[in-house]
Amino acid sequence: xxxxxxxxxxxxxxxxxxxxxxxxxxxxxxxxxxxxxxxxxxxxxxxxxxxxxxxxxxxxxxxxxxxxxxxxxxxxxxxxxxxxxxxxxxxxxxxxxxxxxxxxxxxxxxxxxxxxxxxxxxxxxxxxxxxxxxxxxxxxxxxxxxxxxxxxxxxxxxxxxxxxxxxxxxxxxxxxxxxxxxxxxxxxxxxxxxxxxxxxxxxxxxxxxxxxxxxxxxxxxxxxxxxxxxxxxxxxxxxxxxxxxxxxxxxxxxxxxxxxxxxxxxxxxxxxxxxxxxxxxxxxxxxxxxxxxxxxxxxxxxxxxxxxxxxxxxxxxxxxxxxxxxxxxx
Amino acid sequence: xxxxxxxxxxxxxxxxxxxxxxxxxxxxxxxxxxxxxxxxxxxxxxxxxxxxxxxxxxxxxxxxxxxxxxxxxxxxxxxxxxxxxxxxxxxxxxxxxxxxxxxxxxxxxxxxxxxxxxxxxxxxxxxxxxxxxxxxxxxxxxxxxxxxxxxxxxxxxxxxxxxxxxxxxxxxxxxxxxxxxxxxxxxxxxxxxxxxxxxxxxxxxxxxxxxxxxxxxxxxxxxxxxxxxxxxxxxxxxxxxxxxxxxxxxxxxxxxxxxxxxxxxxxxxxxxxxxxxxxxxxxxxxxxxxxxxxxxxxxxx
Ligand SMILES: NC(=O)c1ccc[n+]([C@@H]2O[C@H](COP(=O)([O-])OP(=O)(O)OC[C@H]3O[C@@H](n4cnc5c(N)ncnc54)[C@H](O)[C@@H]3O)[C@@H](O)[C@H]2O)c1
Numbered sequence: 001x002x003x004x005x006x007x008x009x010x011x012x013x014x015x016x017x018x019x020x021x022x023x024x025x026x027x028x029x030x031x032x033x034x035x036x037x038x039x040x041x042x043x044x045x046x047x048x049x050x051x052x053x054x055x056x057x058x059x060x061x062x063x064x065x066x067x068x069x070x071x072x073x074x075x076x077x078x079x080x081x082x083x084x085x086x087x088x089x090x091x092x093x094x095x096x097x098x099x100x101x102x103x104x105x106x107x108x109x110x111x112x113x114x115x116x117x118x119x120x121x122x123x124x125x126x127x128x129x130x131x132x133x134x135x136x137x138x139x140x141x142x143x144x145x146x147x148x149x150x151x152x153x154x155x156x157x158x159x160x161x162x163x164x165x166x167x168x169x170x171x172x173x174x175x176x177x178x179x180x181x182x183x184x185x186x187x188x189x190x191x192x193x194x195x196x197x198x199x200x201x202x203x204x205x206x207x208x209x210x211x212x213x214x215x216x217x218x219x220x221x222x223x224x225x226x227x228x229x230x231x232x233x234x235x236x237x238x239x240x241x242x243x244x245x246x247x248x249x250x251x252x253x254x255x256x257x258x259x260x261x262x263x264x265x266x267x268x269x270x271x272x273x274x275x276x277x278x279x280x281x282x283x284x285x286x287x288x289x290x291x292x293x294x295x296x297x298x299x300x301x302x303x304x305x306x307x308x309x310x311x312x313x314x315x316x317x318x319x320x321x322x323x324x325x326x327x328x329x330x
Numbered sequence: 331x332x333x334x335x336x337x338x339x340x341x342x343x344x345x346x347x348x349x350x351x352x353x354x355x356x357x358x359x360x361x362x363x364x365x366x367x368x369x370x371x372x373x374x375x376x377x378x379x380x381x382x383x384x385x386x387x388x389x390x391x392x393x394x395x396x397x398x399x400x401x402x403x404x405x406x407x408x409x410x411x412x413x414x415x416x417x418x419x420x421x422x423x424x425x426x427x428x429x430x431x432x433x434x435x436x437x438x439x440x441x442x443x444x445x446x447x448x449x450x451x452x453x454x455x456x457x458x459x460x461x462x463x464x465x466x467x468x469x470x471x472x473x474x475x476x477x478x479x480x481x482x483x484x485x486x487x488x489x490x491x492x493x494x495x496x497x498x499x500x501x502x503x504x505x506x507x508x509x510x511x512x513x514x515x516x517x518x519x520x521x522x523x524x525x526x527x528x529x530x531x532x533x534x535x536x537x538x539x540x541x542x543x544x545x546x547x548x549x550x551x552x553x554x555x556x557x558x559x560x561x562x563x564x565x566x567x568x569x570x571x572x573x574x575x576x577x578x579x580x581x582x583x584x585x586x587x588x589x590x591x592x593x594x595x596x597x598x599x600x601x602x603x604x605x606x607x608x609x610x611x612x613x614x615x616x617x618x619x620x621x622x623x624x625x626x627x628x629x630x631x
């Protein structure tokens with residue numbers, strides 16, 4: 001059993017990080033140009049920032065994957081393997097992107113720390129991004145990566161799907177899709193600062209109460225516009241509405257109290273709970289977006305990641321045990 | 331005894347589902363307080379509570395219509411139960427925007443509605459809470475009361491009579507209360523901002539044309555959280571008048587030095603200035619203003 005989450009006031013380093021970010025990053029948004037050029041500038045900026053905020057652990061091996069087969073098309077990503085991986089378990093990790101930014105490379109430190117902490121092998125998936133590739137390129141790529149994992153010999157009960165930000169949105173989308181297609185569901189889901197509402201109305205309401213230290217709702221809306229183009233944001237694969245009884249695998253959601261997606265995290269947790277899913281929501285006071293990645297800046301990054309690792313491993317253990325028991329009685 | 335009122339307060343904020351009230355509630359929780367978030371909009375009030383709890387603070391949402399005395403009395407009872415004691419800081423913030431018509435054209439129900447909330451709200455709040463605060467101060471606690479008026483309380487801008495009157499009343503109420511509280515230990519402040527970026531224009535009864543102009547001005551407004559921080563700091567220092575913006579301070583000084591000239595200039599500005607319509611015809615319609623003028627209709631949505 002996981003120890004209960006008891007929110008603590010943010011550490012002094014976290015308070016400093018919040019203060020410093022509000023004064024340095026937020027003003028940057030006014031300097032970065034709009035449109036495709038802005039996306040390119042931001043990609044560079046973010047890569048530098050993420051490299052500065054987190055550290056990569058030793059003893060984790062990264063192997064790139066770029067496979068094109070007739071059955072799955074192109075699957076890109078990387079294996080991230082701890083020294084002594086637990087057998088018969090794997091994580092599909094979907095990095096955050098705002099649907100425009102970042103890559104497996106920017107998220108390699110975070111994913112490596114997750115692999116080391118869980119001792120579970122991770123497949124960190126690459127997916128196509130806007131503005132070059134709008135919806136539905138991203139969720140299609142993720143579903144292909146999942147099917148490709150199954151074809152490597154893994155079974156659904158051996159897989160946990162995890163993701164941050166837009167990667168959390170894609171995690172939800174994949175799970176809902178598998179459920180509605182009547183397929184086996186993964187052992188569990190982990191979402192760090194997940195996105196739920198691409199219309200940005202939750203982000204806008206939250207911003208009025210507590211502006212995010214990094215970015216504005218207007219900035220996020222511009223990024224999403226590249227991804228959505230003419231697609232109705234209420235499209236069922238963009239706005240997920242679970243009916244009661246549509247039960248997803250056990251889910252852990254973590255988000256920062258000071259961030260723009262906190263209301264989105266609440267929304268997903270409420271929806272999953274109403275549908276009958278076993279869901280745990282942890283909002284970490286005073287923390288920023290995907291603070292788990294910033295272990296060089298805030299001590300809460302490791303604390304939260306450790307909790308996520310514990311959840312993830314016990315979900316995998318429970319589901320593989322259940323699968324074995326089923327096999328034994330069959 | 332000498333500790334700051336805004337620190338670790340047992341606070342009640344009215345109209346805390348949105349705007350300045352929401353900012354007060356969040357800032358007070360950040361300063362360690364237990365906050366009663368009250369409003370007629372319970373969805374918004376709950377949203378404020380969630381933001382506070384997400385950041386490790388303590389708050390509850392309580393329904394209260396400030397224009398009704400019994401509702402404010404219920405709020406006091408509910409808050410005292412939750413605090414297990416009396417409040418130490420009350421912020422009478424709830425208020426609505428109204429305007430666009432000159433005196434004589436403004437519908438009487440707008441007068442009643444505006445005065446009912448903006449003036450009777452703080453009157454009810456002071457009536458119910460002043461005795462409690464006096465007792466708490468006598469028991470040695472740091473206590474205070476903040477009434478949210480507006481620069482309109484002395485600005486006398488045309489086409490806003492009901493609003494101006496309500497806010498002038500709040501200013502006078504606060505000054506009187508401050509005089510009465512001298513020596514009791516209860517601090518009294520009155521907040522008089524000009525433009526603050528909130529939902530007040532879109533949620534009030536302001537006719538289309540005036541609301542388009544107000545929305546434009548609003549963009550230059552101060553953020554609600556900054557206003558709340560400045561106000562709480564001034565209150566802690568014992569300041570009665572809180573004017574967070576320079577334009578309010580300047581207007582206040584001019585009005586007090588040359589009141590007659592001030593009023594004439596404001597009137598002329600309204601008629602011929604950049605904000606006023608150059609039409610000399612008064613607006614005759616009641617809210618919601620039917621879209622008649624194609625030049626303004628596109629600014630509404
Ligand atoms: N925004 C400005 O530019 C500005 C300037 C000067 C003064 N003010 C004053 O600040 C105060 C707050 O306004 P705001 O700008 O945050 O507006 P807002 O509209 O964003 O918030 C006002 C809140 O009061 C609530 N409310 C309305 N009627 C109520 C009632 N009868 N009982 C309880 N709650 C009620 C509303 O539901 C809303 O949540 C008001 O008194 C307003 O007059 C605002």
